[in-house]
Amino acid sequence: MTLTQEHTRTPGHDPDATASMAARDLESHGFFLAPLLQPGFDVLDAGCGPGTITNDIAERVFPGRVTGLDISPGHLERARRLSQGREIVNASFIHGSAYGIPFQDSSFDLVFSHALLEQLLEPQRVLREFHRVTRPGGFAAVCSPDWDRFEMAPCPGAVTEAISAYRRLHDDNGGCTQAGALLGGWMADAGFSPISTGVWTERCNSPHRIAGFIASQLEEAGSHGHAGTLRTWASHPGAEFLQTWRYVVTIKLGEE
Numbered sequence: 740m741t742l743t744q745e746h747t748r749t750p751g752h753d754p755d756a757t758a759s760m761a762a763r764d765l766e767s768h769g770f771f772l773a774p775l776l777q778p779g780f781d782v783l784d785a786g787c788g789p790g791t792i793t794n795d796i797a798e799r800v801f802p803g804r805v806t807g808l809d810i811s812p813g814h815l816e817r818a819r820r821l822s823q824g825r826e827i828v829n830a831s832f833i834h835g836s837a838y839g840i841p842f843q844d845s846s847f848d849l850v851f852s853h854a855l856l857e858q859l860l861e862p863q864r865v866l867r868e869f870h871r872v873t874r875p876g877g878f879a880a881v882c883s884p885d886w887d888r889f890e891m892a893p894c895p896g897a898v899t900e901a902i903s904a905y906r907r908l909h910d911d912n913g914g915c916t917q918a919g920a921l922l923g924g925w926m927a928d929a930g931f932s933p934i935s936t937g938v939w940t941e942r943c944n945s946p947h948r949i950a951g952f953i954a955s956q957l958e959e960a961g962s963h964g965h966a967g968t969l970r971t972w973a974s975h976p977g978a979e980f981l982q983t984w985r986y987v988v989t990i991k992l993g994e995e
């Protein structure tokens with residue numbers, strides 16, 4: 740299969756973005772998923788990135804399995820190295836796109852996806868794929884940010900404008916900065932039934948890292964003024980970046 744990124748707005752291998760992803764784990768970013776995980780479950784983690792959450796899931800479902808799916812060979816390699824280092828034997832990492840999940844219908848007890856759907860031009864198409872590969876009676880849990888609820892301090896007008904410029908860039912490139920707020924409707928449209936939903940706020944540990952990532956995206960697009968504003972903001976001793984996430988946990992009803 741030839742994979743392209745044409746349907747995806749991806750942070751790629753920006754070092755700040757990768758470091759942020761690699762700092763995530765099941766407890767911090769998948770806590771809403773944890774109560775569903777049972778030993779013996781077969782789980783798909785779509786858009787697994789560097790695999791820190793995926794490997795935690797593996798430990799929870801053993802002797803079941805988790806499959807991490809991603810379009811980025813670099814992230815997959817990192818995820819595999821993490822498995823080896825932690826001696827995890829029930830995690831596999833495969834190259835493929837969530838637009839065409841390379842598994843048969845009803846292959847998984849649970850499909851999980853963290854911070855993927857907001858990157859996609861056609862998230863609902865991907866959610867229909869999630870529905871196809873989830874077994875009847877199985878679960879799907881997704882989580883995306885909601886940029887309408889982000890907060891930064893201090894937040895002078897220039898910072899607000901820089902963030903607005905980043906959001907326009909993200910959305911013009913095929914992403915959706917409001918994805919978190921739309922997840923519930925998208926999941927229902929794909930055929931899933933709701934179990935729970937919630938909002939939580941992450942205080943980013945490193946203002947330099949998050950500002951550096953956003954600034955580098957703006958610089959690539961030629962917005963050097965906005966990028967400079969954010970880099971300067973990150974140096975402020977009281978700089979705080981509060982990122983709001985929304986999760987939706989669902990079930991695929993039907994004959995088991």
Ligand SMILES: C[S@@+](CC[C@H](N)C(=O)[O-])C[C@H]1O[C@@H](n2cnc3c(N)ncnc32)[C@H](O)[C@@H]1O
Pocket residue numbers: 747749750759760761763785786787788789790808809810811814835836837838852853854855858
């Ligand atoms: C923001 S990262 C999130 C990674 C991880 N889930 C986490 O939360 O740390 C999004 C990931 O989705 C992957 N991705 C983007 N488009 C994809 C697609 N169409 N199919 C599979 N993975 C995709 C990217 O390569 C990236 O690793």
